[in-house]
Amino acid sequence: MDTWKEFEANELTHSAAHHLLAIYEVGEAYGGWARVSDIARRLNITRGSVSINLRTLKKRGWVQTDEHRLVKLSPKGLRVVHSVMAKRVIVKTFLRDVLGIAEAQAEIDSCKIEHLISHSTGQRLVHFLQFLTSGAPVSRQFLRQFRAFQASCPASRTCGVCKGQCLIDELKYAT
Amino acid sequence: MPPDKKRAGASAARDEIVEDLNRLMAEEAEACLRYFQMRFRLRGKEYQAAAPLFEEAIRETLEHATAVAGQIKALGHIPSLRINLSLGGTPIRLETALAEALEVEQQALDAYKDFLPRVAGDPVLEDFIRRQVEVETEHVEEIRTFVQAHAAVKLVPKPKARRRSSR
Numbered sequence: 001m002d003t004w005k006e007f008e009a010n011e012l013t014h015s016a017a018h019h020l021l022a023i024y025e026v027g028e029a030y031g032g033w034a035r036v037s038d039i040a041r042r043l044n045i046t047r048g049s050v051s052i053n054l055r056t057l058k059k060r061g062w063v064q065t066d067e068h069r070l071v072k073l074s075p076k077g078l079r080v081v082h083s084v085m086a087k088r089v090i091v092k093t094f095l096r097d098v099l100g101i102a103e104a105q106a107e108i109d110s111c112k113i114e115h116l117i118s119h120s121t122g123q124r125l126v127h128f129l130q131f132l133t134s135g136a137p138v139s140r141q142f143l144r145q146f147r148a149f150q151a152s153c154p155a156s157r158t159c160g161v162c163k164g165q166c167l168i169d170e171l172k173y174a175t
Numbered sequence: 176m177p178p179d180k181k182r183a184g185a186s187a188a189r190d191e192i193v194e195d196l197n198r199l200m201a202e203e204a205e206a207c208l209r210y211f212q213m214r215f216r217l218r219g220k221e222y223q224a225a226a227p228l229f230e231e232a233i234r235e236t237l238e239h240a241t242a243v244a245g246q247i248k249a250l251g252h253i254p255s256l257r258i259n260l261s262l263g264g265t266p267i268r269l270e271t272a273l274a275e276a277l278e279v280e281q282q283a284l285d286a287y288k289d290f291l292p293r294v295a296g297d298p299v300l301e302d303f304i305r306r307q308v309e310v311e312t313e314h315v316e317e318i319r320t321f322v323q324a325h326a327a328v329k330l331v332p333k334p335k336a337r338r339r340s341s342r
Contacts, residue, residue: 036282037289045259046202047282048209052275069285 011060017084017115018043019053020062023073024081033070087122088114094125098132100147192300193252195290196243202286203240205258206279207233213275216267225269228321232276235314239283239307246303273322280318284311 022042026034036054040047054071057063062077073081092110095101101109117125132139153159157166214222214229244254287307294300 037286040198044257046198046205047286048202048206048279049260051278051282052209055275055278069281 012080012084012115014112014115015053016057016060016062017080019050019057020073020077020081021084023063023071024078027072032072033066034072035070039071083119084115087117090122090125090129091117093129098129098143098146189250192293193247193250195293196247196250197255197257199283199286199290200240200243200247200254201256201258202279202283203236203243204256205260206283207236207240208258208260209262209279210236210276212262213267213272216265217269217272218266221269224325225272225321228318229276232314235310239310242303242307246300249299269325270322273318273325277315277318277322280311280315284308284315287311 019039022039023034026038026042036047036050040050043050054063054065057077058065061074062080063071064074065071088110091113092106095106095109096103132143151168153166153168157169158164161167210229210232214226217225247254287304291301291304291308294304
């Protein structure tokens with residue numbers, strides 16, 4: 001399957017991930033149970049939208065509701081939330097601590113990526129972070145040199161990374 | 176409490192009321208758009224059966240949104256509408272459409288009910304919200320009745336075509 005199609009077919013959509021996280025966060029203070037109105041406020045959308053979206057989450061077995069229309073994560077839904085939260089932390093740590101991205105931007109970008117990366121990529125990122133923070137001389141030196149590294153583009157606008165097309169220039173025009 | 180602080184407190188409370196009214200208006204406006212699109216996802220006989228119900232729902236929700244906006248204007252504010260809606264164009268079964276409509280109406284009713292205690296003592300707003308609760312309750316009942324009627328029609332088995340006896 002092409003990667004973009006895989007992105008489309010991802011059963012955990014960005015919206016679903018945020019609904020599950022909202023239920024988790026709102027429900028934390030109430031034994032896991034959350035009201036639709038509170039979820040709507042947290043996500044800044046209407047109660048009607050939350051209610052409709054919950055139907056899909058229920059079909060997937062990620063949430064359960066009671067007779068008062070309160071919502072709770074199922075054990076399966078809770079596992080999904082933990083996985084998303086773990087990936088968010090991993091990506092954010094990588095962006096902030098390794099790439100040196102500012103905290104706020106790292107938070108925004110990790111939120112966009114958290115539910116999309118695979119389990120194995122998440123695992124490899126953790127291993128990479130473990131290596132970098134292990135305190136071993138080689139990893140300390142690597143980090144030091146990376147932080148001191150001043151990227152500069154050659155006049156020809158081609159380098160070993162860009163291979164004929166300056167990626168930095170391309171990024172400038174990205175929205 | 177000093178008069179300045181009292182005024183600031185009342186103003187903050189008024190802002191919160193306006194914010195809640197904006198949310199109620201968004202519920203109605205979004206429901207209107209949902210119904211507008213939803214009826215086109217129905218096909219054949221199901222479309223014909225439910226079209227009048229959805230047309231009525233479109234009219235009513237728009238009317239409600241307008242009424243809520245009127246209340247916001249009366250409080251000296253300009254309504255601010257925040258909705259985030261993207262509706263797919265896949266066909267839908269009538270049962271699913273009605274179930275979604277029921278969800279939306281029930282949430283609107285709950286929203287008005289939750290808001291009612293917040294406007295207790297304000298004769299205009301309290302009366303307005305009470306009427307909305309009544310109307311929404313009726314609307315939820317109408318959809319329920321339609322759902323039951325539709326289910327009843329489905330429960331009556333179609334008469335089987337008689338086999339012609341071969342001579």
